[in-house]
Amino acid sequence: MLIxxxxxxDWSAIxxxxxxxxxxxxxxxFDRDLTEDQARQTWFPQLPGRAVVAVDDQxxxxxxxxxxxxxxxxxxxxxxxxxxxxxxxxxxxxRRALGAHVLDQARADGYRAMQFNAVVETSTRAVALWRxxxxxxxxxVPEAFHHPVDGYVGLHIMYRRL
Amino acid sequence: MLIxxxxxxDWSAIxxxxxxxxxxxxxxxFDRDLTEDQARQTWFPQLPGRAVVAVDDQxxxxxxxxxxxxxxxxxxxxxxxxxxxxxxxxxxxxRRALGAHVLDQARADGYRAMQFNAVVETSTRAVALWRxxxxxxxxxVPEAFHHPVDGYVGLHIMYRRL
Numbered sequence: 001m002l003i004x005x006x007x008x009x010d011w012s013a014i015x016x017x018x019x020x021x022x023x024x025x026x027x028x029x030f031d032r033d034l035t036e037d038q039a040r041q042t043w044f045p046q047l048p049g050r051a052v053v054a055v056d057d058q059x060x061x062x063x064x065x066x067x068x069x070x071x072x073x074x075x076x077x078x079x080x081x082x083x084x085x086x087x088x089x090x091x092x093x094x095r096r097a098l099g100a101h102v103l104d105q106a107r108a109d110g111y112r113a114m115q116f117n118a119v120v121e122t123s124t125r126a127v128a129l130w131r132x133x134x135x136x137x138x139x140x141v142p143e144a145f146h147h148p149v150d151g152y153v154g155l156h157i158m159y160r161r162l
Numbered sequence: 163m164l165i166x167x168x169x170x171x172d173w174s175a176i177x178x179x180x181x182x183x184x185x186x187x188x189x190x191x192f193d194r195d196l197t198e199d200q201a202r203q204t205w206f207p208q209l210p211g212r213a214v215v216a217v218d219d220q221x222x223x224x225x226x227x228x229x230x231x232x233x234x235x236x237x238x239x240x241x242x243x244x245x246x247x248x249x250x251x252x253x254x255x256x257r258r259a260l261g262a263h264v265l266d267q268a269r270a271d272g273y274r275a276m277q278f279n280a281v282v283e284t285s286t287r288a289v290a291l292w293r294x295x296x297x298x299x300x301x302x303v304p305e306a307f308h309h310p311v312d313g314y315v316g317l318h319i320m321y322r323r324l
Contacts, residue, residue: 022235029233071191071280073184074308075317115303117279118233139301139319141277146236155237157301157319 003101006051006064011040013061017086025148029118052101054094062086065098067106070115079111099133107162119156120145134160165263168213168226173202175223179248187310191280214263216256224248227260229268232277241273261295269324281318282307289318296322
């Protein structure tokens with residue numbers, strides 16, 4: 001597996017994965033009527049944001065990670081990152097590889113820390129992965145996510161210094 | 163003082179206040195190169211977002227508050243709000259009146275809670291005001307805001323149920 005800068009051509013592999021996740025409603029805080037253009041702007045952010053993709057041995061895009069400042073101006077030294085991995089390749093370490101890459105990239109870009117704003121607390125594998133990569137839960141916003149199966153569950157705000 | 167829905171015409175009173183605050187860099191997490199159009203879209207959000215203004219006895223706009231979902235989709239039941247008050251009217255209770263109004267409005271709009279993502283911890287008057295209106299500090303993101311005088315200070319994430 002290779003991780004490289006995303007190009008415009010990669011979007012066609014990302015959008016179907018993202019649409020499926022939005023409809024499932026178990027992970028992302030996106031509106032269901034998010035347009036493809038809005039999604040592209042979110043996942044392929046303008047500089048200083050950046051996007052990288054994970055590519056398998058056949059050259060297929062199997063995941064994406066996006067880094068951007070979590071807030072602007074005087075708070076732009078804290079990075080935020082988002083991740084999306086093809087569920088057919090779940091359990092293959094793609095998310096971990098993207099996570100490790102993104103931490104290195106954010107450090108190289110001069111960010112001082114990374115913050116996730118909305119990690120669904122019942123996504124226990126994701127939470128465990130981020131913990132293993134050095135993130136702590138700063139707070140859990142109670143009942144902040146309406147999960148289709150679990151009902152109202154908390155959203156973790158996770159953080160680590162770089 | 164009256165609080166009413168904002169109209170497009172109110173923007174001309176808001177933008178100079180906002181520009182001054184952005185340059186001062188003590189409150190908002192906006193980039194300095196934020197354009198007027200971007201600012202307008204942020205402060206006059208699309209539905210279900212809404213903006214209200216505080217108007218003095220002479221009809222002058224002296225403050226604005228904006229409500230929007232803090233995240234989208236399955237997390238859209240938590241509101242976020244932003245406030246801007248003319249510093250020449252600081253200490254007149256405008257921010258408190260806007261805060262109380264916004265809480266009532268968000269409750270009427272069906273939100274279940276309100277969350278602030280970035281309250282500068284050294285803005286002690288603002289923090290005290292939000293506490294007095296029922297907000298708690300869920301977490302403080304360390305050194306997340308580069309204040310021009312105080313250096314790196316924390317950003318409070320504040321929250322209250324509605």
